[in-house]
Amino acid sequence: MRNDNPQVAEASSTLSAKMRRGDLFAEKCPSRDVLKHVTSRWGVLVLVALLGGTHRFSDLRRKTAGVSERMLAQTLKWLEGDGFVARKAYPVVPPHVEYSLTPLGREVGLKVEALADWIEGNLPQIMAAQIPPES
Amino acid sequence: MRNDNPQVAEASSTLSAKMRRGDLFAEKCPSRDVLKHVTSRWGVLVLVALLGGTHRFSDLRRKTAGVSERMLAQTLKWLEGDGFVARKAYPVVPPHVEYSLTPLGREVGLKVEALADWIEGNLPQIMAAQIPPES
DNA sequence: GTAAGTACGCACATAAAGGTAAGTACCCAT
DNA sequence: ATGGGTACTTACCTTTATGTGCGTACTTAC
Numbered sequence: 257m258r259n260d261n262p263q264v265a266e267a268s269s270t271l272s273a274k275m276r277r278g279d280l281f282a283e284k285c286p287s288r289d290v291l292k293h294v295t296s297r298w299g300v301l302v303l304v305a306l307l308g309g310t311h312r313f314s315d316l317r318r319k320t321a322g323v324s325e326r327m328l329a330q331t332l333k334w335l336e337g338d339g340f341v342a343r344k345a346y347p348v349v350p351p352h353v354e355y356s357l358t359p360l361g362r363e364v365g366l367k368v369e370a371l372a373d374w375i376e377g378n379l380p381q382i383m384a385a386q387i388p389p390e391s
Numbered sequence: 392m393r394n395d396n397p398q399v400a401e402a403s404s405t406l407s408a409k410m411r412r413g414d415l416f417a418e419k420c421p422s423r424d425v426l427k428h429v430t431s432r433w434g435v436l437v438l439v440a441l442l443g444g445t446h447r448f449s450d451l452r453r454k455t456a457g458v459s460e461r462m463l464a465q466t467l468k469w470l471e472g473d474g475f476v477a478r479k480a481y482p483v484v485p486p487h488v489e490y491s492l493t494p495l496g497r498e499v500g501l502k503v504e505a506l507a508d509w510i511e512g513n514l515p516q517i518m519a520a521q522i523p524p525e526s
Numbered sequence: 527g528t529a530a531g532t533a534c535g536c537a538c539a540t541a542a543a544g545g546t547a548a549g550t551a552c553c554c555a556t
Numbered sequence: 557a558t559g560g561g562t563a564c565t566t567a568c569c570t571t572t573a574t575g576t577g578c579g580t581a582c583t584t585a586c
Contacts, residue, residue, distance in 0.1 A: 280439070280510070281456055282456055291435065295506075305416075312532085317533095328534095330573085338520070339521055353532090360513070360517065360520060372415055381495060449563075459545055
């Protein structure tokens with residue numbers, strides 16, 4: 257068994273086997289961790305970038321202006337750990353690793369992209385509506 | 392003028408007036424701050440909760456299991472600052488404040504809700520695909 | 527030769543996020 | 557009169573995220 261958490265709604269008689277869905281409003285629901293990874297500072301960007309196709313580590317690094325190698329690696333591990341990203345390493349001399357989205361990853365990616373797109377497209381209105389930050 | 396940032400793509404001759412859209416992949420684009428607020432730990436939950444209608448501060452606090460008053464207040468300020476949340480305070484003796492979404496807020500809220508829903512609905516598959524976290 | 531690129535892991539350091547506890551000013555139920 | 561609820565703020569402290577710099581083991585370009 258992979259996982260088993262009471263915060264995940266289940267309908268079957270056994271607590272373990274069949275949970276139906278998570279509940280983000282529940283304090284310890286594991287869905288909160290998934291959300292955290294997906295909405296992490298670089299998680300969003302990585303998912304959107306990978307929707308555009310397979311990328312190598314340094315391609316992602318260059319595309320995502322501002323990420324440090326450390327955080328990119330960390331973010332990719334989170335996403336890989338959640339089953340959203342697939343990592344394929346070639347045993348060649350100068351390292352060569354390719355990252356791509358899994359079917360599940362493509363699904364979240366689309367949701368995330370929709371949000372990202374909305375923000376990018378509405379930035380003008382948002383900035384117009386913003387009240388200048390105090391500090 | 393409210394805002395004026397070179398990272399926001401613009402088409403007009405003047406640098407200031409007409410930007411078209413933000414670019415999350417650009418290092419200093421203000422869209423990243425908006426994204427940060429919206430995807431902050433409690434930001435997502437607050438937006439989703441408010442999609443369900445106006446809420447008072449303590450209603451939100453109770454609904455969002457685990458938030459501290461401090462962070463809820465902070466999150467609401469961020470969202471209010473971005474023009475997504477409207478705050479209405481009644482000058483009554485025991486404080487009474489109501490929070491609701493602005494039209495803009497309702498739009499992002501829907502995007503965020505779509506993501507949240509997807510995660511909640513697919514938690515079972517995600518957990519099945521997860522590789523057990525090391526640390 | 528020499529520098530740069532590749533995909534990280536590791537140790538160190540800081541900033542930011544988030545939590546805890548206490549205070550405010552006043553009303554209402556017990 | 558005593559305690560709880562309301563909406564926060566402020567001070568203080570811990571945790572987490574994220575950044576910086578170094579090392580690696582070679583290869584290719586200059």
